[in-house]
Amino acid sequence: MSLAKDIKHFKQIHCEEGCLSIYLRTSLSSADQQKGEWKIRLKNGLKKLEEYIEASDNQPELKAFKKVKKEAENHILELSTQLPNSIVFIGSSNGDFHLRKLQVPVENDFRWERHPVVDQLESLEEKYPLSGIVMIKKTDVHSVETSLGEVVEEKHYSWDIEQEDWKEYIGARPQAETGAALHREQYSERFDANQQRWYKKIAKKIEKEAKNRHWETIHVVGSPDQTSEFAKQLTVSDVLIVKKNLAKMKSHEIVKEVNESAI
Template identity: 75%
Template sequence: MSLTNEIKRFKQIHCEDGCLSIYLRTSITSVDQQKGEWKIRLKNGLKKLEEYLEVSDNGPQLAAFKRLKKEAENQIKELATNMPISVVFIGSSSGECHLKKLQVPVENDFRWEQNPVVDQLEHLTTKYPLSGIVMIKKTDVHLVETSLGEVMEEKQFSWDVDTEDWKEYVGAKPQAEAGAALHREQYADRFDANQQRWFKKIAQKIEKNAKQRNWDSIHLTGSPDQTSEFSRQFAIRKVNIMKKNLTKLKPHEIIKEVNESTV
């Protein structure tokens, strides 16, 4: 289920005895998180909510909160050995519980209200929409589709000198094709002479893919001369250019670089 549909579902939840919404940054890439800072934030955030309910002397809500608190702690702590960048927990006193792992940061927030709090989730759908990252390296084009910091799909396109067309691979390119790069080097001058026409051909393929998959935007990366030439072949105008070679990075590292450059 897409995040947009999940948000719609959360908005339909209403409980008189309360709903627990937790936004917790859990990434262990920073020093404080490696020391277990997220555990302290989780404990303190839940403790403040419980103290508030105890003072307000609301028996049914306090009982519901304690059940959801235990459920949230158990589900989040189960991720301890493989923590994402952030987690979002939505639970209702009626028994519904949802834990969402995110590869993008959130602001730590703990709320107890009659409806789930979805403001940060709505903001994330705007900040990290479904997009395509296109990496150009002359006769090779690597495409990564991403949403909310995650890899949705990967494609590889390599120029076939025999058919004079782009050959598509879904996922990683087979190792058997690696030797073809040496063969293509013999045609470097020929590719340079026809670069504009051949770039236009692959740009049209990418545009078609973007339309079918309903991308919000396209991020173009590579050397300054190739990104400039490639961007001119797109009919759509919403193309963000990053003049940097990311082809040696892993997909999640590529997404991180692009997301940080657009903040």
């Protein structure tokens, strides 16, 4: 389910006994986190909520909280060996539980209210919308669809010299065909002479993809001359150019680098 659909669903949840919302940063990138600091934060955050409910002397609500708290601990601790950057847990005493792993940071927050707290999710949706990253490398174009710092889908386009058109591959990057590098070298001058026309062809494919998939932004990545030439062929307004060579990076590394460049 997309984040937008999740948020819409969470806003429809209402529970008189209470809803638990947990935003927990679990990234192992810092030394203190590697020592399990996130477990301490989880324990302390839930303990403070429980103490607050106990002070209100509302036994049905306390019972409901303990039930949801147990579910939250079970769901989150199951991820101990494969932690994402952040975890969001939404749960209510009526048995509606949701856990979402995120590759972007959140602010640690623990809330017990009648409705799920979705303010951070809404901020993340705005900061990391569904977008396309398009890497240009002369006769090869690699597009990565991304949302919330994650890879949603990727496609590769290679210029077919014989057909004089772009050949599309979905998924993993295709292996170079035997002799393909030699052919491309032989036709290098021809490509340079027709670059504008050929980039216009692939630009139309990318724009169609962006429209059908509802990308909010297109990030064009590559050398200054190739990114500038390709961007000229795009008719959409939300285009950002990243003048970096990321061709040797894995897709999730590319997404991370582009997001950091955009901040």
